[in-house]
Amino acid sequence: MNLINLKNKKVFITGGTAGIGLSILESFYKLEAEIFTIGTNHENLKTIQSNFPKIKTSNFNLENHQKIEELVKEAKEKLGGLDIVINNAGITKDNLAIRMSDEEWNKVININLTAVFLVCKYSIKAMMKQDAGSIINISSIVGHTGNFGQANYSSAKAGIVAMSKSLAKEYAKKNIRVNCISPGFIDTKMTKNINEEFKKKLIENIPLGKLGTGNDIANCALFLASELSSYITGETIHVNGGMYMA
Ligand SMILES: NC(=O)c1ccc[n+]([C@@H]2O[C@H](COP(=O)([O-])OP(=O)(O)OC[C@H]3O[C@@H](n4cnc5c(N)ncnc54)[C@H](O)[C@@H]3O)[C@@H](O)[C@H]2O)c1
Incomplete structure (x- = not known):
């Protein structure tokens, strides 16, 4: 028997079609969880449908x-229940603060913070009657450290951490746990555009000496979703090769 048992668990993952979300989706799929995911890229969604027909x-x-x-209702209906929600989808729109447009600020806050709150809100409503649930919100190292050109993104990611603690306090009595994962620099499309010289410097500052992979984050998500973490709520796990130690 697997130490982590997620067989037939009903899992809703946002942005499970690429990058970290795809690694999370594949890891839960291997453990026979039942999965519903959303994304914005039509081609990526088609690939998921053909690679994972279930x-x-x-x-x-x-x-x-x-x-x-309605989306959360659809997730619950299609899965026949809702046990685990992973708010993974996110975007960047980087710019120095003095040049940052309202559009760049609002888009990042709308997708990376407000939508995460709304998915949590309606998922908690859906989970309350069953007195169980695990919500995992993907924050970021820069939500703790700040970053050049990312006033919008770092604000949203810091907001997710505080919001998750509030939700964890409000719904602990209903046995709904809300935790975060704060990845460091992970090798995905989001980090592909970092220039090579900067990447080299970045890696020099990572004690474990390399960028992370989607699987590094997925492994942490498996733990937070499972009964192995049943006494953990309102917590943030940092997965960053030692780059930032809280
Ligand atoms: N890659 C990193 O180094 C890193 C570091 C820290 C945190 N993160 C966070 O991890 C999460 C995943 O990042 P990634 O690197 O895999 O990104 P990615 O760009 O590779 O994938 C993003 C996913 O989110 C979905 N998405 C984007 N905008 C959406 C929208 N408006 N509506 C619905 N879905 C949308 C995309 O379809 C895609 O599936 C994000 O929240 C990101 O902020 C990433």
Whole structure:
């Protein structure tokens, strides 16, 4: 028997079509969880449908806040329940603060913070009757350290951490746990555009001497989703090769 038992658990993952989300999706799939995921890239969604026919998908843009209640209902209906929610989808729109447009600020806050809150809100409502649930929100190292050009992104990611603690306090009595993972620099499309010289310097500052992989984050998500972490809530696990130690 697996130490981590997620067989038939109903899992909703946002942005499970690429990068870290895809690694999370594959790890949960291997453990026979039942999965519903959303994304905005049509081609990526089609690939998921052909590679994992059992996985349910929907093309949904998290900027569409008014439809998030319906989205969570759809997740619950398609899965036949809702045990685990992973708020993974996120974007960057980097710029120095004095040049940052309202559009760059609002888009990042809308997708990376407000949509995460709304998915949590409606998922908690869906989980309350069953007195169980695990929500995992993907924050970022820069939500703790700040970063050049990322006033919008770091604010959203810091907001996720504080919001998760508040939700953890509010719904602990209902046995709904809310935790965060704060990845360091992970090798995905989001970090592909970092220039090589900067990447070299970055790696010199990572004690474990390399960028992380999607699997490094997925392994942590498996733990936080499972009963192995049943006494952990309101916590943030840093997965960054030692780059930042809280
Ligand atoms: N890559 C890193 O180094 C790193 C570091 C720290 C935190 N993170 C966080 O991890 C998460 C995943 O990052 P990634 O590197 O895998 O990104 P990625 O760009 O490779 O994938 C992002 C996923 O989110 C989905 N998505 C984006 N905008 C969306 C929207 N408006 N509506 C619905 N879905 C949307 C995409 O379809 C895709 O599936 C993000 O929240 C990101 O902020 C990444």
